[in-house]
Amino acid sequence: MKYNGMFEIIGPVMVGPSSSHTAGAVRIGNIARQILGTDPQQVSFQLMGSFAETYQGHGTDLALLGGILGLGTDHEDIPRADEIAVERGLVYEFTKGHGGQYHPNTVRIEVSGSGRTVRMVASSLGGGKAEVQELEGLPLRFCVENPTLVLYHHDRCGFLARVSQLLDSSGYNIARLALERWRRGGDAITICEVDGQLQPGISELLTSIPDLKDFRILYGDV
Numbered sequence: 001m002k003y004n005g006m007f008e009i010i011g012p013v014m015v016g017p018s019s020s021h022t023a024g025a026v027r028i029g030n031i032a033r034q035i036l037g038t039d040p041q042q043v044s045f046q047l048m049g050s051f052a053e054t055y056q057g058h059g060t061d062l063a064l065l066g067g068i069l070g071l072g073t074d075h076e077d078i079p080r081a082d083e084i085a086v087e088r089g090l091v092y093e094f095t096k097g098h099g100g101q102y103h104p105n106t107v108r109i110e111v112s113g114s115g116r117t118v119r120m121v122a123s124s125l126g127g128g129k130a131e132v133q134e135l136e137g138l139p140l141r142f143c144v145e146n147p148t149l150v151l152y153h154h155d156r157c158g159f160l161a162r163v164s165q166l167l168d169s170s171g172y173n174i175a176r177l178a179l180e181r182w183r184r185g186g187d188a189i190t191i192c193e194v195d196g197q198l199q200p201g202i203s204e205l206l207t208s209i210p211d212l213k214d215f216r217i218l219y220g221d222v
Contacts, residue, residue: 022063024105024124025051026078029067031132031144032109034218036118040068042091043111049104051124052096061094068092068111073128102133138180138189146175146193148218154211155181155188162209163192170205172196187213 033040045064065081069088077084085092097108103123110119121134131143135150142148153159160179167174173195181188198217206215 022059022078023073023128024126024130025060025063025107026067026071026073027128027130027144028107028109028122028124029064030070030072031067031122031130031218032111032118032120033068033070035120035135035150035216036111036113036116037216038114038116039088040090040111041113043068043109044092045094046097046108047094048097048102048106048108051105051107064107064109065090065092068109103131106133135189135191138182140178140180140189140191142176142178142191142193144193144218146195147198149190149192149194149206150216150218151190151192151206151209151212152214153188153190153209154213155183155185156211159188159209159211160190163190166205166209167192167194170199170202172198 032043045061047060051060059079062078062081065085066075066078069081069084069090071078071081102121103125105124105126106121107123108119108121110117112118119134119136120132122130122132124130129143129145131141133139133141151163160177164174164177174192175195176193177190179188179190202217203215206212
């Protein structure tokens with residue numbers, strides 16, 4: 001327990017001058033990439049608050065790019081993430097926006113690849129921690145500190161019950177569950193965090209759920 005407390009104070013192993021502006025930003029980019037589920041071809045970052053004011057000096061731009069490219073917080077290539085982006089043909093841009101009600105270290109991301117687009121708002125909370133604030137315009141908040149399922153589905157009666165029963169019968173404990181929808185009976189997104197590690201067969205289990213359209217499995221910093 002003492003070791004964990006020390007880790008929280010010192011922060012994660014990382015490349016860059018700041019856990020908030022670098023490690024947290026890498027995690028944000030990495031989460032967006034995992035939700036996209038494919039190699040990104042185009043991405044725009046709208047920076048808010050202190051991110052917008054100091055992003056170049058603190059390396060936030062390189063950190064976000066590094067995360068989108070799939071680099072971890074301790075990867076030695078983060079300082080040259082812009083070069084790697086060019087090498088891979090990734091088209092990217094950084095703009096400044098207004099934070100409004102969001103945390104000062106916040107970025108709005110729109111990333112596309114293989115015909116799919118993900119829109120996400122996320123904040124760096126300090127100590128390398130990141131929290132998604134919005135996903136596809138819906139107020140879904142999650143941190144990916146535990147393995148996290150992102151479920152795209154039709155809003156139907158009993159959907160959450162079926163998800164819960166399937167995970168429970170497979171030995172998974174749900175740590176957090178949240179659902180948001182665009183309209184009643186329409187499309188919805190459910191975020192489900194579970195304790196412990198997900199087994200390889202989880203994808204096959206999920207595809208058996210009626211009304212599930214698509215899903216992503218997030219593992220945090222990979």
